[in-house]
Amino acid sequence: MSEHATAIAPDPTAAPPVVSAHQLSKVYGSGDSAVRALDNVTVEFTRGAFTAIMGPSGSGKSTLMHALAGLDTVTSGTVHLGRTDLTQLKDKQLTLLRRDRIGFIFQSFNLLPMLTAQQNILLPAQIAKRDTDQARLDHIINVVGLQDRLDHLPSKLSGGQQQRVAVARALLGAPEVVYADEPTGNLDSRSGAEVLAFLRDSARELNQTIVMVTHDPVAASYADRVVFLRDGRLVDEVHAPSAEAVLDRLVKLEA
Numbered sequence: 389m390s391e392h393a394t395a396i397a398p399d400p401t402a403a404p405p406v407v408s409a410h411q412l413s414k415v416y417g418s419g420d421s422a423v424r425a426l427d428n429v430t431v432e433f434t435r436g437a438f439t440a441i442m443g444p445s446g447s448g449k450s451t452l453m454h455a456l457a458g459l460d461t462v463t464s465g466t467v468h469l470g471r472t473d474l475t476q477l478k479d480k481q482l483t484l485l486r487r488d489r490i491g492f493i494f495q496s497f498n499l500l501p502m503l504t505a506q507q508n509i510l511l512p513a514q515i516a517k518r519d520t521d522q523a524r525l526d527h528i529i530n531v532v533g534l535q536d537r538l539d540h541l542p543s544k545l546s547g548g549q550q551q552r553v554a555v556a557r558a559l560l561g562a563p564e565v566v567y568a569d570e571p572t573g574n575l576d577s578r579s580g581a582e583v584l585a586f587l588r589d590s591a592r593e594l595n596q597t598i599v600m601v602t603h604d605p606v607a608a609s610y611a612d613r614v615v616f617l618r619d620g621r622l623v624d625e626v627h628a629p630s631a632e633a634v635l636d637r638l639v640k641l642e643a
């Protein structure tokens with residue numbers, strides 16, 4: 389092979405994207421009241437990467453996450469999860485895709501109060517009639533440190549422990565991607581740090597792809613990469629971010 393051919397060959401170590409959005413636009417309303425919440429966003433998320441989406445209020449973070457997760461339609465563009473173009477699927481197909489291939493973590497934990505921690509963790513697999521991988525369950529419970537809390541109801545758990553249950557629930561089915569929407573928004577800084585460390589560890593140890601929306605530069609600093617939105621456009625990104633670097637970019641974007 390010539391030197392030139394070697395130079396232009398694709399990097400075999402570069403993982404193909406798990407999720408990719410291509411020229412994504414979303415317009416709410418029409419005419420004078422139309423709001424372009426996403427404006428030609430093209431972005432990729434590779435396997436095992438932990439990515440934070442940041443930007444000023446109203447910049448389109450939630451709209452982007454909802455579009456990536458098949459929770460909302462787009463005006464134009466495509467969203468791929470693996471080879472599947474979400475923008476071509478009907479509602480029922482999207483429901484199954486979200487159930488079988490995506491994990492979700494919300495600010496408000498969303499645990500069922502009458503079920504124990506363990507029952508909450510196992511519930512999505514039961515609903516989907518999926519066999520539970522016992523080794524993965526044990527590993528995840530260890531990683532999130534819930535061994536002693538499995539029989540407790542959510543009301544008997546701290547906020548941080550409840551969110552760890554939600555993290556374990558999201559990770560158990562080995563989804564192709566986990567979307568976390570302000571996962572530390574309801575937690576004190578110590579519990580928040582624990583949950584973020586679990587997310588970072590699961591990206592590294594379980595090769596889990598994670599995409600997180602956050603307002604918090606410290607939370608974003610746990611990610612491998614931060615992408616920044618402004619006025620619905622992807623305007624910047626930082627790799628291996630420090631909280632200071634993220635804050636600095638945000639301040640510039642808000643200016």
Ligand SMILES: Nc1ncnc2c1ncn2[C@@H]1O[C@H](COP(=O)(O)OP(=O)(O)OP(=O)(O)O)[C@@H](O)[C@H]1O
Pocket residue numbers: 416417423424425443444445446447448449450451452
């Ligand atoms: N259902 C809707 N109808 C009309 N406009 C909407 C709707 N949802 C969002 N928008 C507008 O789209 C833009 C992007 O909103 P989005 O919620 O995605 O921003 P965000 O970055 O998540 O904001 P925040 O940080 O405040 O949560 C905003 O101008 C918002 O007002």
